[in-house]
Amino acid sequence: MLDFRITDRLKKTIEKYDLLKEKDKVLIAFSGGPDSVFLFHCINFFRESLSLKLELVYVNHKLREEAEEDVKFVKEFAEKYKVRYYIREADIKETAARKKISEEEAGREERYRIFFDIMKENNIDKIATGHNLDDNIETFIFRLLRGTALNGLKGIPVKRGAIIRPILEFRKDFILEVLDNTGEEYRLDSTNFEIKYTRNKIRNLIFPLFGEVNPLFREKISGLIEEINNLEDMEKSREKVLWLSDLKKMDKTLQNKRIFDLISMYDIDVSREKIRQIGELINSNGNKEINLGNSFILYKNYDKLEVIFQNEYIPLPDELILEEGIVSEWGDYLLEVTNKTIKEGAREKGKVIFLRDSTKIKVRSRKEGDRIYLKNLGYKKIKKILIDEKIEKRERDRIPIIELDNEIAAIGDIKISGKLELTENIENKAQMKLIIRRKNAEEQK
Template sequence: MEKVKKIEKKILEKLQKTIENRLIVEKEKILIAFSGGPDSVFLYYFLNFLKSRLSLEISIVYINHNLRYDVENDLKFVKEFAAENSVDYYIESIDVKKHAKENKKSLELAARELRYKAVENIRKKIGYDKIATGHNLDDNVETFIFRLLRGTSINGLKSIPRVRDNIVRLILEFEKSEILYFLKQKNQKYIIDYTNAENDYTRNFIRNKIFPDFEKINPSFRQKVYALIEEINDREAAGPEKIENFDKTSEMLKNEKELEKNLRWKDKLVQFLKQNDVEVSREKINQIFDSFFYKNRILKNKGSKEFYLGKDKFLQNQYGNLRIVKKSNKNNNRTKKNENFGSSYDKVKVLKKNQSIEWYNYKITLYEKVSDFKTSFVKEENMSYTFFKLVDDIDYKKIVVRSRKDGDRIFVKKLGHKKVKKILIDEKISKWERDFMPIIEMETFENQDCVKKFWNEEMKGEKLGSEFQNGKKGIKMKEILTVSDIKFSKFLEKLYNNDIEKLENTSKLLIIGRKNGR
């Protein structure tokens, strides 16, 4: 049952793509080339899902090739199927043997030519818009192998096109095994063509003799070949323009005009990965494209995302910039832990007066007096500094540096409490960097009157971002002072240039140093 659900989900996805790509549009009349076999029966149900949504008109046509002795069974099935599903049906007879002899062609080729011609004649006769055929993924792979063995150009290896003139092939991405399993679970009958088991025809030989050997080497070989077919189609669609080296910052990918000039982004991505000693496969490239790129092949520039490349390497998209990073297993486990549970390792350090603490690539110092700063502070190379003064009426009991937590808010002057997560997103801080950014928080005790005043005058009835706990000394308050060096609260004043020289000696300073920028 689980497999059926997966197939049904795949059907819904393909139905949506059919609509998005306008393979079928509203109020069209679709004629199904119906053999009564599993593929054409599955195709009917596929289109029937779209019928009410797009107000479609559907009919079926059966072509009698006059090659099999049991054709009457086929005709009976077609008529019964049409009656059970209240669908109009048409039957056309063709003389394949005569056509093959007169034109010196194989029965296989003669049947194909006459079949398409007959279906097209019926379409015109009844005034329908399109013909839908039941070609599936296995058929496409068979065509690829058939043409490869016969000798063909790259253009020939594109195999069965999804659209040709007024013919659409809507189930090309479904394997035969999926179709058979789905119909079995739905108790849907279909015709079994005994000639498919005969190996007189080249395609039958490929299907019955060659494919089983391929399966022994790789059970998923059909999907691998189909991925190659799709890549060939993509290359043909991309045009002949020569590909330059991949820009590691991916700035070009964010510009649609540049996209029009450089169409083969998959090639550029392959080159980028190879430059960084990453093993490349079509499946991996397709997965990256599905994850990192929009449908129009423009790199996503919102948020941050990463893709595991193997061998501890990750491809990261940080707001439209691609880079490859390497993480040890230890770091990977911690990152995964943090993504699932927030800052679950709860790193916390108390910031003592006139002392510095190291926090990843940050160095944070609290000075009780300006004079202490002047006598002991020394700037370090490759370190940028941000200076803050604590507002004069702050009487804190403790200041700590910690990792961020879910629900963190900071009280910003004139703006009120703001979510830390929203701030980090607005600042385009990638999600794997957020847990390493210092949150500086103060704790203080206030009496009931002070808290009431704070609530009425400052909070103005909004939801509380501070933490309050009753204690013997009064009410314990926690308030975030800064989110790294990118956002500070109303309890701090940012200092510029020579501002420190103008401060009174009793002023308290908070200094955040950051190595090599963010």
């Protein structure tokens, strides 16, 4: 159903933002509506060429009587295209009342909570959502009308952590045209036409008026969003970090202003109580964090405060058994078991451990009480080593713990067991080797 107009744009978007990789397991947020059906076909186009594994998730918000028909449609669609599916429920009205937030916000929070629960339980690599260009413009206008700093107008990101939005550059009317011309079935959500929701007012009342003034208003606003995003990229490091040494020199008024400026850039509601909690955090000991809402946390690490997207990291599997000839990923690490020749300079790009032929190699996250043997020191707690190395708390559980025959042999590329022989003869061709390196290291030729 996809022609070159679509596939060419998709390929460019996927390449530009690195949205999909070979053998990715992708969870598609699937309501049965036109956006999610179009999204599925866009990703399904690459299913064979990239050896993708696709799965669908439908979340019943308990707001519509026709939800049962939606579930039936999702099941039939999944069976037709031979993909696994998940049906989940979330009581949006109860969540909104309990948290004293709008139903729109409660729906978003519950959806993403469910997405990431499924992701963690089933070793999903990416979560794909069907946000389109109209959704991006709605978000821009919504934030503009509500009032926000310049960076609050940056729109919806194409990629954030494990979340990808491949069809963000496609207009809604184009999506509908493609589906209708090909006879592809989809479901319509009746609540999309109820103007009691703010975004529906923007979509159903404001958009038509904008269209009368300029039919290309979406493209014009999209260009503005891109300019704002470019500005954000240039100032990203400055905006996301506050140094504690600087904050402690400021009087309380200026300190509060800097904190307010930082967190308000992320479309987060700022209250006096939140500012007070952050002020206490500045003078506290150790690494700590505060939930800011809207899927963000403020993280205190040694000498800085940093705003972090809560679900920024792709969940790791419980454990991984390494096999010869396969490059395995673990967080920010690449692990390879091979007997190939390793060129000079490889030591700067990672660590090389020589193995016995019968060695069983397991990779896992660290556990409480883990120890590793170090020469002249004996066994030392891995937690203490990571603290001494000033590894951030949120990073520690993402460093691979490598076991050789049930004994801890390495903490990523940070420490290697003193029981292992790390020979300088890295040109050794006969012996099996484990190569541990970071993803951002220059690839070996």
